[in-house]
Amino acid sequence: MTGLSGALLALVTLTLVKATPLIYAALGGVLSERSGVVNIGLEGILTAGAFFAVVATAASGNPVVGVAAGVIAGALLAAILAFAATRLGVDQIVAGTGLNIVAIGGAAYGLVVVFGQPGASREVPNLGPAGETVLVILAFAIAAALWFALFRTPWGLHVRSCGENPRAAEIAGIDALRTRFWAVVIGGAIAALGGVYLSLAELDLYSDGMTAGRGYIALAAVIFGRWNPFGALGAALFFGFFAALQYSLQRAGIPSELMQALPYVAALVALTGFAGRVRAPAADGIPFEH
Amino acid sequence: MQRTVRDALIAVAVVFGVGSLAMLLAHVSPINGFGALLDGALGNPSEVAETLLQTTALLFPALGVALAFRAGLFNIGAEGQIVLGGMTAGILGVALPLPGLLLIPIVLLAGAAAGGLWGGLAGFLKARFGANEVIATLMLNTIALLLATYLIGGPFKQPGAGAAETPPLPAAAWLPVIIPNTRLSISFILALALAATLWYVFRRTVFGYELRAAGDAPEAARRAGIDLGRTAFTALALSGAIAGLGGATIVMGVLHRFNTGLSPGYGFIAIAVALVGNLEPLFIIFAAFGFGILQSGAIAMQAEANVPRDVVTLVEGLVIIALAGRRFIVERRTA
Amino acid sequence: SHAKSIADGGPARLGMVTDVGGLGDRSFNDSAYRGLLAAKDNLHADVAVLQSKSASDYQPNLTVLANKEYDLIFAIGFLMAKDVNEVATRYPARHFAIIDAVVDQPNVASVTFKEEDGSFLAGAAAAMASKTHQVAFLGGVDIPLLRKFEAGFAAGAREIDPTIKVAVKYTGSFDDAAAGKELSGVLFDQGADVVFVAAGKAGIGAIDQVKTRPGDYVIGVDSDQDALAPGKVLTSMIKRVDVGVFRLAQETVAQKLPSGHLVLGLKEDGVGLTAFQYTKNVMTPDRIATIKRLRAMIIAGTIKPPSTREELAQFKPVPLGR
Amino acid sequence: MAEPALRLRGICKRFGAVNAVDGVDLDVFAGEIHALVGENGAGKSTLAAIAYGAVRPDAGTIEAGGTVGLVHQHFQLIERLRVWENILLGREPRAGLRIDRVRARAIVRELSERHGLAVDPDALVETLPIGIKQRIELLRELVREPAVLLLDEPTAALAPSEIDAFFLNVKALAARGTAVLIVTHKLAEVMGYSARVTVMRSGKLVARFATADTSADAIARAMVGGEVPALAARAPTQLAPRLTVRDLRSGAGAGALGGVTFDVAAGEIVGIAGIEGNGQTLLADAIAGVVPYTGEIALDGRPLPSGMGPAQRLESGIRIIPQDRRHEALVLDWNIVDNVALGRQRDPPLRSGAVIDRAVAQRYAADVIERFDVRPPNPQAIAGALSGGNQQKIVVGRALAGTPRLVVAYQPTRGIDIGAATLVGSRLIEARNAGAAVLLISFELDEIFALADRVYVMYAGRFAAEFARSAIDRGRIGALMAGG
Numbered sequence A: 001m002t003g004l005s006g007a008l009l010a011l012v013t014l015t016l017v018k019a020t021p022l023i024y025a026a027l028g029g030v031l032s033e034r035s036g037v038v039n040i041g042l043e044g045i046l047t048a049g050a051f052f053a054v055v056a057t058a059a060s061g062n063p064v065v066g067v068a069a070g071v072i073a074g075a076l077l078a079a080i081l082a083f084a085a086t087r088l089g090v091d092q093i094v095a096g097t098g099l100n101i102v103a104i105g106g107a108a109y110g111l112v113v114v115f116g117q118p119g120a121s122r123e124v125p126n127l128g129p130a131g132e133t134v135l136v137i138l139a140f141a142i143a144a145a146l147w148f149a150l151f152r153t154p155w156g157l158h159v160r161s162c163g164e165n166p167r168a169a170e171i172a173g174i175d176a177l178r179t180r181f182w183a184v185v186i187g188g189a190i191a192a193l194g195g196v197y198l199s200l201a202e203l204d205l206y207s208d209g210m211t212a213g214r215g216y217i218a219l220a221a222v223i224f225g226r227w228n229p230f231g232a233l234g235a236a237l238f239f240g241f242f243a244a245l246q247y248s249l250q251r252a253g254i255p256s257e258l259m260q261a262l263p264y265v266a267a268l269v270a271l272t273g274f275a276g277r278v279r280a281p282a283a284d285g286i287p288f289e290h
Numbered sequence B: 001m002q003r004t005v006r007d008a009l010i011a012v013a014v015v016f017g018v019g020s021l022a023m024l025l026a027h028v029s030p031i032n033g034f035g036a037l038l039d040g041a042l043g044n045p046s047e048v049a050e051t052l053l054q055t056t057a058l059l060f061p062a063l064g065v066a067l068a069f070r071a072g073l074f075n076i077g078a079e080g081q082i083v084l085g086g087m088t089a090g091i092l093g094v095a096l097p098l099p100g101l102l103l104i105p106i107v108l109l110a111g112a113a114a115g116g117l118w119g120g121l122a123g124f125l126k127a128r129f130g131a132n133e134v135i136a137t138l139m140l141n142t143i144a145l146l147l148a149t150y151l152i153g154g155p156f157k158q159p160g161a162g163a164a165e166t167p168p169l170p171a172a173a174w175l176p177v178i179i180p181n182t183r184l185s186i187s188f189i190l191a192l193a194l195a196a197t198l199w200y201v202f203r204r205t206v207f208g209y210e211l212r213a214a215g216d217a218p219e220a221a222r223r224a225g226i227d228l229g230r231t232a233f234t235a236l237a238l239s240g241a242i243a244g245l246g247g248a249t250i251v252m253g254v255l256h257r258f259n260t261g262l263s264p265g266y267g268f269i270a271i272a273v274a275l276v277g278n279l280e281p282l283f284i285i286f287a288a289f290g291f292g293i294l295q296s297g298a299i300a301m302q303a304e305a306n307v308p309r310d311v312v313t314l315v316e317g318l319v320i321i322a323l324a325g326r327r328f329i330v331e332r333r334t335a
Numbered sequence C: 001s002h003a004k005s006i007a008d009g010g011p012a013r014l015g016m017v018t019d020v021g022g023l024g025d026r027s028f029n030d031s032a033y034r035g036l037l038a039a040k041d042n043l044h045a046d047v048a049v050l051q052s053k054s055a056s057d058y059q060p061n062l063t064v065l066a067n068k069e070y071d072l073i074f075a076i077g078f079l080m081a082k083d084v085n086e087v088a089t090r091y092p093a094r095h096f097a098i099i100d101a102v103v104d105q106p107n108v109a110s111v112t113f114k115e116e117d118g119s120f121l122a123g124a125a126a127a128m129a130s131k132t133h134q135v136a137f138l139g140g141v142d143i144p145l146l147r148k149f150e151a152g153f154a155a156g157a158r159e160i161d162p163t164i165k166v167a168v169k170y171t172g173s174f175d176d177a178a179a180g181k182e183l184s185g186v187l188f189d190q191g192a193d194v195v196f197v198a199a200g201k202a203g204i205g206a207i208d209q210v211k212t213r214p215g216d217y218v219i220g221v222d223s224d225q226d227a228l229a230p231g232k233v234l235t236s237m238i239k240r241v242d243v244g245v246f247r248l249a250q251e252t253v254a255q256k257l258p259s260g261h262l263v264l265g266l267k268e269d270g271v272g273l274t275a276f277q278y279t280k281n282v283m284t285p286d287r288i289a290t291i292k293r294l295r296a297m298i299i300a301g302t303i304k305p306p307s308t309r310e311e312l313a314q315f316k317p318v319p320l321g322r
Numbered sequence D: 001m002a003e004p005a006l007r008l009r010g011i012c013k014r015f016g017a018v019n020a021v022d023g024v025d026l027d028v029f030a031g032e033i034h035a036l037v038g039e040n041g042a043g044k045s046t047l048a049a050i051a052y053g054a055v056r057p058d059a060g061t062i063e064a065g066g067t068v069g070l071v072h073q074h075f076q077l078i079e080r081l082r083v084w085e086n087i088l089l090g091r092e093p094r095a096g097l098r099i100d101r102v103r104a105r106a107i108v109r110e111l112s113e114r115h116g117l118a119v120d121p122d123a124l125v126e127t128l129p130i131g132i133k134q135r136i137e138l139l140r141e142l143v144r145e146p147a148v149l150l151l152d153e154p155t156a157a158l159a160p161s162e163i164d165a166f167f168l169n170v171k172a173l174a175a176r177g178t179a180v181l182i183v184t185h186k187l188a189e190v191m192g193y194s195a196r197v198t199v200m201r202s203g204k205l206v207a208r209f210a211t212a213d214t215s216a217d218a219i220a221r222a223m224v225g226g227e228v229p230a231l232a233a234r235a236p237t238q239l240a241p242r243l244t245v246r247d248l249r250s251g252a253g254a255g256a257l258g259g260v261t262f263d264v265a266a267g268e269i270v271g272i273a274g275i276e277g278n279g280q281t282l283l284a285d286a287i288a289g290v291v292p293y294t295g296e297i298a299l300d301g302r303p304l305p306s307g308m309g310p311a312q313r314l315e316s317g318i319r320i321i322p323q324d325r326r327h328e329a330l331v332l333d334w335n336i337v338d339n340v341a342l343g344r345q346r347d348p349p350l351r352s353g354a355v356i357d358r359a360v361a362q363r364y365a366a367d368v369i370e371r372f373d374v375r376p377p378n379p380q381a382i383a384g385a386l387s388g389g390n391q392q393k394i395v396v397g398r399a400l401a402g403t404p405r406l407v408v409a410y411q412p413t414r415g416i417d418i419g420a421a422t423l424v425g426s427r428l429i430e431a432r433n434a435g436a437a438v439l440l441i442s443f444e445l446d447e448i449f450a451l452a453d454r455v456y457v458m459y460a461g462r463f464a465a466e467f468a469r470s471a472i473d474r475g476r477i478g479a480l481m482a483g484g
C-alpha cells in the first residue's frame, strides 16, 4: 500500500520534473505563434536559457542571478528571430532552424570560452529543492497568466489579431510588427525558463545536448494543445507523464524508444486532424510588412 | 546568377566576420584559426579527399532539401531520412548474400527507398490531410532516430556490440574508393551525377516544370492541371530518397557499418547548403564544397589552433538566418 | 609543417580523440585527458584533443591527427576500435593507442583494464555500507564491457553478504545526465541504499540525486568522484585511464613507439578504490582492512572476480578467514 | 460656404512608373455625400487611402476637421474573432487589466441600434454572410465617430435591399454632420444619393459635377474620356450543342451555387450577369474542376464527373480565364515563355517525351505577344513586372491559343484599361466566331451587353432570367441582379 502510493508519488513527481521544461517552452511557443510567428527555434532558446543560467550562476555564485540571465538570454535569442521575422520579413521557419543551430554551436563554443573545457560546465550552486518547486509552480502560474493575458486583456486581443490578420490589426491602429516582435521576445523569455529549469533545478550544470529535443516536443505540445496555454500545459503534462513512465517501464519489456516517440507520434496525429480539427492562427508563419 | 553570387558573398562574410569575432573571444588570432582551417581542409591530397567526403555527405541531403524547396515544401527531416537510409543499408548490406556487383546497387536503392518512404510519409500526410510538412518532417526526424535506436539495439542488435550499431559490412558492400589510401569513394561521383541530373530535371523536363510551378504559384499550378497533392508527395518522397541515398553512402562508403550517430547534423546543415546554392543543383555543388571545407577544416583548426570546432556550427546557423530572406517569401505569401 | 620531430629533440606531439561521451564526463574521457595533461606538464609534450559528437566523427578526427603527423594518437574507448583499425591501416607510419579494446595492428597499442577486480571491491564496500541489504548497479549501455563492472560488483557484494539483493539497471546511454538522476532515484526508491554507477556522464546525475537522500550513497566510477558530493559518494571505482595514457606517452617521448597489449589491474594500480576520505564514518577501519585483504587476495589469485553474468552465476564467495 | 471637413490639395502619388494620383484637389463638406468615380485603376482607392493617412502622398496637403474613417474596398476583418472584438479592436473598454466585455457588448449593441445596422456582438465573424460583414466594417469606423467617412465601393458585395438600407444609414449619418466620400462604380448610386461627383482618370481629376446638374451618361463619358474603340464584328455562326449544365450545385451558405441549368453552344457567347458573391465563382470553379459539385456538366455530350480534375478538363479543351490572374493564372516569378506554357506542359508538341521543347515554348510565347500586343514584347520579361493589363493579355492569350472548345471567362477585363479591354473582348468574339463556346461571367453589365449572345441573370446562386441578345432589357436585368 505504502509502496504503491510511494511509487505513485514518485511517478507524479517525475512527471512534473519532466513536464516543467516542456510547459515553459510550449507556452513560449503559444505566445509567439498566437502573434503569427512560428518559433521553430524553441530548442535553441532552451539551450541558451540553460547555458547562460549556468554561466551567470558561476560568475555570481547566486542561482537567482542565473535565472535572470537565462531568461534574458532566451529573450535576446528570440529577439534575433523576432527581428528577422518582423523587420526583415524572412521565412520564419528557415530562420528558426538557423537559430537552433546557432544556439547549439554557440553554447558548445561558449563552454570552452567561459569554462575552459568542452562538453560540460563545472557544477554551480543550483536552486535546490525549494527553488525547483517554485519553478514548477511558476510554470502553472504562467500558463494561467498567459491564458488570462491572451483571452481577457486588450494586449492579448491585439496579439491574437496580429496572428489572424495583421493587416486588419494595423487598420485598427495596432502596430502589428511591434506586437509580433514583443510577443516573440516575451515568448522567448518564458521558454528560456524551461532551459533554466534543466540546468539549475533538475541538474546543476550545463552539458552539451542537455535539451535533447525538448524544444521540438514543445512544438508538438503547442499543436496538440491547439495554441491554447491550458491546452499546451495539458499536452506538456501528457508528454511528461510518458517520459516519466519510461523509467518505470524500462525493464517491463516495453522499449523505452516507444515511449520516447510518443509525443512526436501524437503531434503527427494532431496534424492530420484525427484528434479533432486543429487550426493554427490564420496568419501563423506568414511574413507581414507595413 | 547575380543573386547566387550575392548569397555566396553574404555567406562568406558571415563565416569570416562572425568566425573571427568568435575566435578573438577565445583569444585566437583569426588568421591562425582560419589558416589552420584551410590548411586542414586543403593542405594535402589526403585532406582534400576528407573535405570531398564531407562535401559528398552534405551534397546528398542538400539536393534533397533543394528539390523539396523548389516544390514549395520545407523538408526539415533530411536528418531522419539519412538515418533510415543508412540503417537500411547497414542491415541489408550485412544480410543479403549477394555479390558486390549486385549488392551495392541494391543496397543503395534500398537506402534511398527507406529515406523516400520517410519523406513520402510526410508527403502523404500533407497530400491526404493537409498536415504541415515542416512539423511533420521535424517530428519524423526524432521518430526515425528512435526507431533506428530501437531496431539496432533490439531486433537487429549485433551480438556483443558495444554501441548501437550493426555488424561491419562485408567488403563486397563497400563502395569502391576512387583515390587510393583515402576514404573517398564513388559516392562523390554519384552525388555529382545526381546534381547534374537534378539540374536537367528542373530545367528541361515536364516533371521539373510542374514541380516548380507547384512551388512558385500553387493555385495557378493546380488550375493548370498539376495535382498539388501528388506533387507534394512525389517531391517529399524524392527529397527523402536523395537524403536516404546519402545515408546509405555514408554507411557503405565511410563507416562500413550503421551507427545511429552516422550524421553529425548533415540534414540540418544541408539547409544552409541548399540556401547558399540558391536551390540550383549546380551551385549547390560549390556550396557543399564550401561547407565541406568548414566541416573538415574545423577538426584541424581545433587540433592545431585550439579553436573549438563548434564555432563552425555557430556560423553555419548564422548563414541560414542571413539567407532565410531569400525567395520563399513570395511563394508563401501568395500560397 | 611543424618545427622539429622528437628525433630531432622537438616535443612529442600527442593527439587524443574522445568518444561520444566527450570531455566533461567526470569519468572515462576526463581520466584519459588527465593523463594527457600530465604528459604535457611533465614530459613537455604538445597535446591536442578532438571531441567526437557522433560515431561519424571518429575517423575524421583520427585522420586529421594522422595527417598532421602526431607522434601518438589516442583513441579513447572501445567504440573506436574499428575506426582505429581502418585508419591505422591507412597510415602505417603513424602510431595509435586504443583504450578498452584490442586492435591487432603493428602500429597500435591496446590498453585494457580489469574492471571486474575493482568493481569487486566496490561491491564489497557497498555491501558493508548497506543497511537495507539491497544495493544496485546502474550501468550506461548493456554491453560486455559494462557487464565486467556489473558482475564484479555483484560478486563483491555477495562476498560480504551472500543473501544481499543486487538490483541492476542501465540508462541506455553514457551521456544522459538526467536519465542517470531519474534512474538512480528509482533504484533508491525501490530500497537500494548504495548504487554503483558506471554510466559516464549519467553518473553525474546520480550524484546529484543522492545529495538529497540521507542515508543513501552512490559509488563513483572511472575518476575520483568522491569530492563531487562529499560524504555521499561512498568511494569511486577508479580506472586509471590516465595511468595508461601517461605510460604510453612516456614510451613515446623515449622514442620507444608503443605497441602490443597492456592489461592494467589492481596490481598495476590500473583499477582500485579511492581512500574513503569523506566516508570514514561508515567505512570504519576494520571495514577498510577487509577491503585491503580482499585486494590482496585478488592480486594473489585467491579470488577470481567474475567478468560475465555466466561467471557470476558460478561465483561462490571465498571464505575470508578473518 | 463653410470650411470643408476634408480638404485635399495637389495630391500626387506614384507607384514605380504608374502615376496613381496626379495633382488632385478635393473638398468634402460636412453633411455632404460626395461620389468619386472612375475606371479601374484610375486612382480612387489610392486617393482615399491618402486622405485616410494610410498612404503617404509624394506631394500635396491633407486637412481634416476631425477623425477620418475608411471602409476598405476589400474586407479587413478577423474571421476567427467575434463581432465585438473586431469592432472595438484597438479601443477596448477596460476594467482594470481586463477588457470589460459587458461594456464592450453594450457599446456595440448601442452603436448598432443607433445606426440601424443590426449585428450580434458575440457572433464569430467567419460564420456571417457578406452583408453582415459589410455592416461590421462600417461599424468599426463609426465607433470612432468620424468627422469624415470614406467609403471605398461599400456596396460591391451587398444585395439590393441591403444597399437601400445602407444608403438610408449613410444619409442619416450625413444628416448628422458627417462628411461622406463614396467611391463607387454604380452610377445609379451616384445619381440617387450623392450631392456632387468627382471623376478621375489615370490619376487625374477630369471632371466635377453637381449631381443635380448632370446625367449618368455625361459622367460615363467623362470616365472613359472619349469614344470606346470598336469591337471585332460578330460573324454568323453555326450553333452546335457544346456545354450542357444541369442542376449544378456547389458550396454552402452565402455565395453557394444553388442549382443552375443551361447550355452554351459552340459559336456562342453566353453572359452571366450578376453582383459579386451570387455563386459565379463556384460556377466557374466547378467547370474548371477545382471544387466538388453535384448535378451534371457535360461537354459535347461527354459527362464531366465532379472528381475529374483540371488536367483532364484542360485535355478535353476547356480553358478558364480565372478571376484572380496574379494567383490563379500566373507564376509571377516566371517569364512570359514559361507562363504561356502553363497548362499545356503535357501536350505535344510542347512536350516531347519527358522534356519540354523549348523551341515550341518560344513559338507559343511569340504568338501570344504578337496577337495580343503584349508590352514589352520581350518573351523573357518576368510576368510579375508586367502591368495588370499586359498580365491579363497573357492569361487570355494562353486560354485562346489553339482551338479551345469551351472558354470560361471570369471578369476578363477586370482592372485593365479600355484599350486592353477592347482587345480582349475582340479576341473573345473571334474565338466565338471560330466555333468556341464562351461562357462570360461578369459583374459589369456593359461588358455583358457588348459581348454576349445570350444572357442569364444570376442571383443568390440561381438564374433569375434568360435574355436573348435581341431582347436584352437593361432596366429589367439590373432589377433582377438586385433580386427584384
Ligand SMILES: Nc1ncnc2c1ncn2[C@@H]1O[C@H](COP(=O)(O)OP(=O)(O)OP(=O)(O)O)[C@@H](O)[C@H]1O
Binding pocket: D015, D016, D018, D019, D020, D038, D039, D040, D041, D042, D043, D044, D045, D046, D047, D073, D388, D415
Ligand atoms: N501598392 C501599390 N504598388 C504599386 N502600384 C499600386 C499600388 N497601389 C495601387 N497601385 C497602382 O496604382 C493605380 C491606381 O490604383 P487604385 O487602386 O487607386 O485604383 P482604383 O481607381 O481604386 O481602381 P479600382 O476601381 O479597380 O478599385 C493602379 O495602376 C494600381 O495598379
Ligand SMILES: Nc1ncnc2c1ncn2[C@@H]1O[C@H](COP(=O)(O)OP(=O)(O)OP(=O)(O)O)[C@@H](O)[C@H]1O
Binding pocket: D015, D016, D017, D018, D041, D384, D385, D386, D387, D388, D389, D390, D391, D415, D416, D417, D420
Ligand atoms: N499591388 C502591387 N504591388 C506591386 N506592384 C504593383 C501592384 N499593382 C501594380 N503594380 C505594378 O504597377 C505597374 C502598373 O500596374 P497596373 O496594374 O496599374 O497596370 P496598368 O497601368 O493598369 O497597365 P495596363 O495599361 O496594361 O492596364 C506594374 O508594373 C505592376 O507590376
Ligand SMILES: [Mg+2]
Binding pocket: D040, D041, D388, D389, D415, D416, D417
Ligand atoms: Mg490598371
Ligand SMILES: [Mg+2]
Binding pocket: D044, D045, D046, D073, D152
Ligand atoms: Mg479601388
